[in-house]
Amino acid sequence: MTRAGLPADRRELVTRLLARKAAAAAVPVLPRTGEPLECSHEQRRIWLAGQAAPESAPPNVTLGLAVTGELDLPRLAAALGGLVSRHEALRTRYAAPDGLPHQVVRPAQPVPLELVDLTCLPGPDREPEALELARAAAGERFDPARGPLLRLTVYRLGPAEHRLLLACHHIACDGAGVALVAADLAALYAGEELPPPPVPQYADYAAWSVRRAAERAPRRLPYWRERLKGLEPLFPRLPAATSPSPADGGRSSAAASVRVERALVDRLRGDARTGGGPVTPFAALLAAYLVVLHGLTGRRDLVVGTVTSGRARRELEPVVGCFINLVPLRVSLDGLTGFPALLARVRETVAGALANEVPFDTLVSGLGGHRLPGVHPSFQAAFVLRADPAPPPGWAGLRARVWEHEVDDAGFDLGLTATPRGGAYELTLTGRLARFAPAELAALAGRLAAVVRDPAGDPASLGYSGKEIE
Template structure:
């Protein structure tokens, strides 16, 4: 349209045409929906990373994702089974298996099929022992491996503690879901059980995201890789190498947890515009300095790729690993500010972790995680379980150890407190070591300018 013709249009007509133009641009920039022809579909970078890790060293693959709910009331297993079937039917990622073509995985989306629901009756045990036994069985089930080539990639188990007491425990392979996915699963299971109108399948499925994200990475990686090559040049392991055992001996892990008040974290944030993430990571870096004697440290963290609205209702694995390299200064306020700057730079240049590792090169060692050995995860405040019609529901707390890293800190807000869980590989840390290190971390956060000063 010429400038003269545009000027002749009424303001309302110009606004209408502009709205249409913007809508076309938004549609063009959206995530395309792929045709489903039955042919294998590309895996995302996230899926490839998890699949390759499992192929190289199955016992070091990322931990499964889990959901635990305690239910009080008369549980209808038939209704629960139907809700589970509807959930799987609506989300392709939960009914996908993985086929290998020329050394790389591809998604093979299968038709909806009933998912086994296992009932474990513990009423034969003394009443006072049932809860602990259910928790032990659930934690063991959380570590069981899935067959990616055959599926299914999730299991639902119900532990019966009494006529009106049940513990629901769902385990999902990380290639099929993440923490955000489990929240969706919990909501849809509860809605389906409660007889709500069936949830319409999302407009996009995970395979659509995978193809779109691969194309996005093809554009971004060449532009952003120089940042990471410079940023991670000359990095050294935080800890000495642990001898690798092909048999997997000593690759187990253990966790210890404790709580600190939110007021402690808020007090440390008062020195500047700092987030709880920056404050807690700064304290963790001080602990790593005490353990290693090093001031040049790399810690990995996770980000979520659900930045687009059409991905909010999609079940799948969207998390990415991001290395944060920090040179520790002499005091805590400067360190926390440096952490904030490091996080901002890393997020502005984020690329898929497997592309980052391949792009920076270097020799890969069996049993050693590339780019970093220590990890930090800041979780959201756990939401209460959704309503289950006729039942009282509450979160069934559990902690699944992740053996992927030598040492990991997970921070979870719990009301007026933060729960800090320190997980370490037993090949490097004993449970007593972890307890002592967590005590040191709490002391650092309580008084970072005291005897813990760098």
């Protein structure tokens, strides 16, 4: 019987019980006394990585927008100030008096808005210069102890042509968060009345998530100890870290991109019908990536890291902050016959990892063992499937579109990012220049596209026969 079919007094009782249960499960709001607040596991991992080895810290989160029309800079600066007032994570600083970081929420302060006027350059096409400057600006690091952790750069190409680059420290924002930031910035610029600031804010989530992880970790860590037992690094250890070569323009990494049609990815997913169930685009592209990694390394025991989001609860959807967690996916290629069998194994691996997810720093400390300097714990290759980027509406009559650029920064030895673009996926491989030359990355991107088009392709070039992985 549904709740509607119950007598009135029973319906009221059920409603109260459900409301009580929801209130008990809700993220509690902490008092703001000015005292330091607990960091989430995600923030702690990012902060510690930056302290131990700045080059291994996650890159900044960025979003580029191309804006056409009469851009009002004072109005944009006011909107930026309103944005920081609205989201605590954008005005939080980090202190570590006891060796571990804590959050200190500060009053709103001015945020850098820099105008780079390129109209003095000759010629009508100033876009390449703006892209080059944006790539450099996107990689400029923030100081989480001093702040601010957000900046906006405006590149003026002409009287009615501007390019905007939003950059934010990863400790304060993730990919979904920067989309929220852009949407709120557009609405504030347009003079729209936004709803009240979200409650809870990120610091509330941080404390709640740490408590929840502590309850789950004892039950889930045994899975990971067994799953990652005997794990060996995918790539040989790099020599001691050196400064980027001047020949590489001071860069530490490079990227290469290819596009494949969505229909090809859907065909890969269809290949799993004989393997026991439906396969997501994530699993299909991950399987293709594993084929390339197998051909590259000759390894049959492969581990690829991915990211998940803790923003699954409804009250956290409008909250800006870092909700991502790193999850290792270990896939053995032994005994597989054909690509559908690989897809099925990937699907099972992903399901098991998500069912036993724990914060990545908890996983690493729970596994114990000796950490190798210069080797990322648990995995050196990563894969992320992003959402289809779209410019926020609004902007008070201005026309806005996503302004594409690649941030030349790598958090891992080799990373694959898949981004849907209309009827295609853009596949971008980013690798450390200490490990891969740009030409090698371009060749690997070509191999990846070939696997997506035909997973039973040439075994000499792909390291996979389509019949058996050897």
